[in-house]
Amino acid sequence: MKPLEQRIAGTKPKDVFRQIYLHGTVSRQQLNEEGPLTASTLTRTLDELAEGGWIREVGFGESSGGRRPILYEVQPRSGLLLGLDISRTGARLVLCDMQLRPLHTRTWPMDRELTPERLIGRVEACVNEWIGKTCSRDELLGLGVGAVGPLQAAEGIILDPLHFPAPGWGNVPIARLLEERLELPVLMDNGANAAIWGEYLTSEQKYAHLLYVNAGIGLRSASISNGQVIYGAADMEGSVGQMIIQTDGWPPRDPGGNYGSWESYASIYALERRAAAAVRMGRETSLAGRSEQGEVSFGILLEEAAKDDPVARELLQECATYFGIGLANLINILHPEKVVLGGPLVTGHPSFFRIATQVATRKTYHYPQYVPIFGTSKREDEAIAVGAAALLLRKLWS
Amino acid sequence: MKPLEQRIAGTKPKDVFRQIYLHGTVSRQQLNEEGPLTASTLTRTLDELAEGGWIREVGFGESSGGRRPILYEVQPRSGLLLGLDISRTGARLVLCDMQLRPLHTRTWPMDRELTPERLIGRVEACVNEWIGKTCSRDELLGLGVGAVGPLQAAEGIILDPLHFPAPGWGNVPIARLLEERLELPVLMDNGANAAIWGEYLTSEQKYAHLLYVNAGIGLRSASISNGQVIYGAADMEGSVGQMIIQTDGWPPRDPGGNYGSWESYASIYALERRAAAAVRMGRETSLAGRSEQGEVSFGILLEEAAKDDPVARELLQECATYFGIGLANLINILHPEKVVLGGPLVTGHPSFFRIATQVATRKTYHYPQYVPIFGTSKREDEAIAVGAAALLLRKLWS
DNA sequence: TATATTTATTTCAATTTGGAATTAAGATCA
DNA sequence: TGATCTTAATTCCAAATTGAAATAAATATA
Missing domain, CATH: 3.30.420.40 (ATPase, nucleotide binding domain)
Structure with a gap:
């Protein structure tokens, strides 16, 4: 379980990765103009990222005469992200690729049965099922949680989720518990913050x-x-x-x-x-x-x-x-x-x-x-879960 | 008229300068722990800043046995900042040192007489008077303006200050006009943003x-x-x-x-x-x-x-x-x-x-x-003007 | 086909960097 | 007062990084 922020080594690759992510598809020129890197450093950084499997060349852009610029984008399968939405009405787990496209979804109603312990169990079972079906264990980068507040998001604790039907939801260090069980990095934020972050990252127009x-x-x-x-x-x-x-x-x-x-x-x-x-x-x-x-x-x-x-x-x-x-x-x-x-x-x-x-x-x-x-x-029901998965990206390039 | 952001050369000195600014007084250890710089790089950077007159050694800190660490702070006279507050009730010009302590103040009531052109004239005269009295021309780093909105702050334009008694205040590119007349860099923001920024920078507890x-x-x-x-x-x-x-x-x-x-x-x-x-x-x-x-x-x-x-x-x-x-x-x-x-x-x-x-x-x-x-x-009447002066700092270390 | 233009890659000297070793300056204790 | 210990600051050098220029490649235009 490598810490997320160490998956990509060096601040320059991280910055470039973020830039590419926010653009969707970019040429070297654009990266050069926006960022502080010089052409030669950029080449080295892009090589590094491509070597690590984080990005890929995806075709050529337009040029007003002369060689056409190479376009880069993030490699969708350079990693997989899990997002968990814990709301008053239910819980939802989503598996996304690096472009935040959902591959699998599962929901559970928030009823009398759904204690924290049981939710964690179901999440674990579900993840294991997906691991068998569509991905390998080490493709998973981590799990993001979007929960209803009040929280201590940094510590991953749900303080007092009003109106939860099942017992045991007060002061739960849910992030730590999930981390231990899944052996994956876990990040947490409130649902609205997760949703808006996902909405921002996935929108065409930024x-x-x-x-x-x-x-x-x-x-x-x-x-x-x-x-x-x-x-x-x-x-x-x-x-x-x-x-x-x-x-x-x-x-x-x-x-x-x-x-x-x-x-x-x-x-x-x-x-x-x-x-x-x-x-x-x-x-x-x-x-x-x-x-x-x-x-x-x-x-x-x-x-x-x-x-x-x-x-x-x-x-x-x-x-x-x-x-x-x-x-x-x-x-x-x-x-x-x-x-x-x-x-x-x-x-x-x-x-x-x-x-x-x-x-x-x-x-x-x-x-x-x-x-x-x-x-x-746009995603409506999945907005929070996908956004929660997107929390991992922020850590990845931080 | 050197651009503000080039006054301090290099990103490292800028970062360190900002850190020292926000701390008030710091030891090399603290800078080392917080920032990404290693001990040797930090030494080089601090030397550079001290040589440029931006910071000074100010004594020694505490140590639990052993050599006591050198403390650094910003050199208050490494530059002087002008702040201009344009409000509905009046205009106020302040001259501050680098620690945002006001050295001189002048106010003008916002009456029928105070057209933009006349305000600029008065500001210029006032600045020239202060230059003769307490400082030299090249100590002045620039002028910050805090104005009532709606504005286009980045472009330095006051769009439509409702209820200004004097004529000619619609769509005034006040920042450009001041820049041309004073031959100093001019930054602008709305009064509330200026005030809160000043309040933040000057407060003990951040x-x-x-x-x-x-x-x-x-x-x-x-x-x-x-x-x-x-x-x-x-x-x-x-x-x-x-x-x-x-x-x-x-x-x-x-x-x-x-x-x-x-x-x-x-x-x-x-x-x-x-x-x-x-x-x-x-x-x-x-x-x-x-x-x-x-x-x-x-x-x-x-x-x-x-x-x-x-x-x-x-x-x-x-x-x-x-x-x-x-x-x-x-x-x-x-x-x-x-x-x-x-x-x-x-x-x-x-x-x-x-x-x-x-x-x-x-x-x-x-x-x-x-x-x-x-x-x-704390500063009440001067809050906006001092904050406006503080806008220059943000540019200085950006 | 030649030329101009734009972009990509390579090369290399100059600079920057991080870490270890060294020096310096108190503090503690006998 | 001096020996010892602790911590901070400085110096030095090999290794890594960087920026700029030169070269190569691809495309449009004449």
Whole structure:
């Protein structure tokens, strides 16, 4: 088990590898112009990387007369990356090649059974199965974990994952346990940071200032500035949800939370509460017939909205509006070039994204030079797991 | 006019210079442990820096038996830095030594007279005066500008400084103009970024995750993550003020602004409006007697609050509460280790800081490992100008 | 086909580097 | 006060790295 940061030897090869990675496909000229290396040093470095199997020549570029430049890209099978997503709804393990294309996926629901010990066991079994099937053991570079917070990411400890059904999830040094069992390097970060990092690395267009928001039961967000994930002193992706958008507004989900928090207005939790209230108030809606003990699940609400139930649609619209307001706040603070939205709430109904981004655009302070672009997470369900795998790359070239 | 980044030759000396700068005073051992340089290379680099006059030996450190290590620090007069703060209320020019201690200051009110051309003239005259008095021309390394946004900082252009009384301030390439006139390198950033950078560099304790909020007529903020100022795609320090803390709440200051924005609840502007409303409503307060055409100025409100006028105090308290709410939102998003508050609103009345931080603490999602520290800007009025001067350092060692 | 242009590779002297050995300067203890 | 020990700074040299120039290769153009 060689430490990741020693897999590629020397700072120059690492830098060049990163450059090639971020470009996708590059000529020597481009590398020369951007980086500090001279032509001869670059040749030596590229040779070294090619010899180590990290990169490959992939054809020739265009040239305005004269010899055509050789193009380089990362060798997709120079290593394999494992990514594990531990969320409130389930766990997901992904095996990716070096270009972050998923080769295999497996998911487990987060139920009463899934203790940390059992999850580790299943991950191990799954990895061993894949080793037999598609790859050898020493191709695996390591495992990245994207977990729900609060965490101590650097130490690989999940501090207190609220609302996990199985016991034993408090203060688990999950990274160390996985490291020991799998005998592979393990890195950890929160899910939102992992997702945004994966999103950044896999996007064609590299927007250096990104904002990612995942809306599900709660709200999670992360951001990138100048191509680097922004870290605070604490690792709590979920605390954006505590942002107040209505001073002394609706009550919080958890006792310690804020009245009028974003989460209490724009999340699956908020929607379900509003739906239950609508049923309780006796509003004329098909939701009433489908409620169980006065509760309406998110799934049913989506179905009824798709069937054009006016109350369901109104609730979704209201939720999207509030979501847009919180989004505008984030944009006004962070000024991203691009905003990536993900999570079941955003993808559940086609109009949600449109309404939310319209509201956000209207409430954002903008002038001609600055207009943020909105988009949805491409990989959606796999975003966190793939991003977690991508954490390893950062270490590889650090 | 040598480019700043070429003043110190070579990446190693630059790195070491930065390290010494950030430490204040260091031994060779510490530099050795942190940086990648070996003992012999470090000796060579330190010699080079000492020869160039950038650093000096300053005494000996402690040792547990044996020879005591030599301590190094930056030579305060290895250069002089100019900082210019262009704000809505006035302009301020500061001359600092390399340890960012101000040697001279001059201020000009932002009135009808202060066109860009005239400001440049005054700055030039002032610099020439200082050159005669305390320093030689070639000691000056350059001029840093901290201006109100929106800007194009990299290009040194002030796009559209709202509410400047003098004409001619739209789309001014102020950095280029100053560069031509002074024949010195000029760098520019927004005032909040400048202030937080200065605050970071001059603080004893280097908190790597900082948040700075300046509350005056409007609200300006900036933040540092991992020792680096966070930049977005746009340069608009003032747009935090557009953060919504009360959906469809009080009306905005400017037509394009948001209803219920932080700025419309927690700024001098908001306070004055509330005070005027209180007088209009005929509340029993000494503010009524001191109002002019129904308007109450911030200064008078502070005076009456100091005299224990209940309405004035209530208004301040209300304002501080809302300020604390917005602050909590920022903290929940950015998780700073330390929060630095500045501006006339914060320093105007002793209770404002206390109330605001209490509210912010209560509304912040925290767990035992994370409790942000609050403090006020040390240099207060000079913070932006000194920070602007400090921008030059970043270039010097880049 | 010759020439110009652009890119890739090789070569070699000059510089830079890392480590070991040496020197220097306290601190401790008898 | 002097011997011994500990740690820091300096010096020196072989080995590695580097940058620039020269050469080679491939393509477009006349």
